[in-house]
Amino acid sequence: MIPSTHSSDDSLGARNAGLPGPRLLSVGGGKGGVGKTFVTANLAAALARAGKRVVVVDVDLEGANLHTCLGVASPQKTLADFVSEREDDLGKLLIDTPLANLKLIAATHGNLADAQPSHLRRVRLLRSLRQLDADFVLLDLGAGAHASVLDYFLVSDDGILVVQPEPTSVENTYTFLRAAFYRRMRLAMVGHGVRQLVTLAMDQKNERGIKSPLDLLREIEATDGAEAQRFVETMRVFRPRLVVNAVRTAEDVKLGFAIASVCKKYFGIEVEYLGYVNHDEEARRSVSLRRPIVDLRSDTDVSIYLQRIARKLLEPAASRG
Numbered sequence: 001m002i003p004s005t006h007s008s009d010d011s012l013g014a015r016n017a018g019l020p021g022p023r024l025l026s027v028g029g030g031k032g033g034v035g036k037t038f039v040t041a042n043l044a045a046a047l048a049r050a051g052k053r054v055v056v057v058d059v060d061l062e063g064a065n066l067h068t069c070l071g072v073a074s075p076q077k078t079l080a081d082f083v084s085e086r087e088d089d090l091g092k093l094l095i096d097t098p099l100a101n102l103k104l105i106a107a108t109h110g111n112l113a114d115a116q117p118s119h120l121r122r123v124r125l126l127r128s129l130r131q132l133d134a135d136f137v138l139l140d141l142g143a144g145a146h147a148s149v150l151d152y153f154l155v156s157d158d159g160i161l162v163v164q165p166e167p168t169s170v171e172n173t174y175t176f177l178r179a180a181f182y183r184r185m186r187l188a189m190v191g192h193g194v195r196q197l198v199t200l201a202m203d204q205k206n207e208r209g210i211k212s213p214l215d216l217l218r219e220i221e222a223t224d225g226a227e228a229q230r231f232v233e234t235m236r237v238f239r240p241r242l243v244v245n246a247v248r249t250a251e252d253v254k255l256g257f258a259i260a261s262v263c264k265k266y267f268g269i270e271v272e273y274l275g276y277v278n279h280d281e282e283a284r285r286s287v288s289l290r291r292p293i294v295d296l297r298s299d300t301d302v303s304i305y306l307q308r309i310a311r312k313l314l315e316p317a318a319s320r321g
């Protein structure tokens with residue numbers, strides 16, 4: 001999602017166009033319990049079943065449970081070892097899963113006093129993730145819009161948001177998108193004054209009356225034409241993806257289009273609706289059985305929808321548009 005031309009992004013380990021390395025995907029969403037881990041585990045499994053070499057990483061250090069969805073019991077070496085600097089080589093934390101082509105870097109709540117990595121450690125982590133020997137690396141993000149969660153989302157080649165068709169989840173999705181958008185913009189701006197303007201716009205009650213990204217763009221245009229151009233270009237490549245999980249009705253399915261349309265109108269950004277997954281007790285059962293449903297029952301509707309989304313991820317971004 002981040003253009004590779006800009007120096008301030010490099011510190012976060014953004015992908016350099018043309019360089020080899022895995023495609024980095026992150027799966028987040030403002031609200032807890034909407035199915036982020038379920039979707040991550042199953043997209044990873046679907047990609048692995050399609051013959052891709054996949055590493056799935058649990059970066060939800062405070063609510064780690066991805067290993068359980070994949071049938072890995074009590075991992076001994078985890079991301080907590082990297083965070084606490086006990087282990088520097090991320091490759092040594094890779095664990096085999098019961099599925100061919102699919103490896104896991106698990107997390108556990110290793111150190112209750114200091115679960116989140118420092119900024120420097122996070123930068124190191126993101127660089128190491130880019131160097132893993134895989135076709136795809138998928139990150140399972142925690143809930144909320146904490147700076148660390150936003151950074152994982154923003155540096156990924158595909159940032160995927162999982163939303164459920166209920167007002168609380170939709171509200172949190174917009175909060176997440178808004179936070180990610182302004183953080184992205186602040187990173188992209190070079191001038192101190194313009195960065196301050198972006199910070200000001202993040203406060204909804206700001207004294208300049210900036211209410212939307214388009215208001216902010218007008219303010220930037222008035223002060224610095226080059227920065228305004230950078231703003232527009234960053235806006236163009238900021239392209240979050242959306243999955244609507246646990247749909248029950250045809251109306252629920254339309255939610256993805258509605259969110260995309262609001263984002264276009266309010267932020268001026270394109271959100272790609274990757275697809276939906278139906279609500280099914282079989283999905284819950286697969287979690288209880290600790291097996292991705294695409295592996296357990298590849299012919300059921302939930303699996304068919306998840307595999308459809310995975311196929312979209314295999315397409316180059318340009319042809320998806």
Ligand SMILES: Nc1ncnc2c1ncn2[C@@H]1O[C@H](COP(=O)(O)OP(=O)(O)OP(=O)(O)O)[C@@H](O)[C@H]1O
Pocket residue numbers: 031032033034035036037038039060063141142143245246247277278279280281283284285287302
């Ligand atoms: N499509 C679905 N149909 C039915 N149940 C589902 C579906 N998707 C997820 N679930 C159920 O919801 C539970 C919670 O999902 P999951 O743990 O993936 O959410 P999460 O967003 O990762 O939560 P957290 O924010 O705590 O990390 C799953 O264990 C599963 O039982």
Ligand SMILES: [Mg+2]
Pocket residue numbers: 036037038060063140141142
């Ligand atoms: Mg989760």
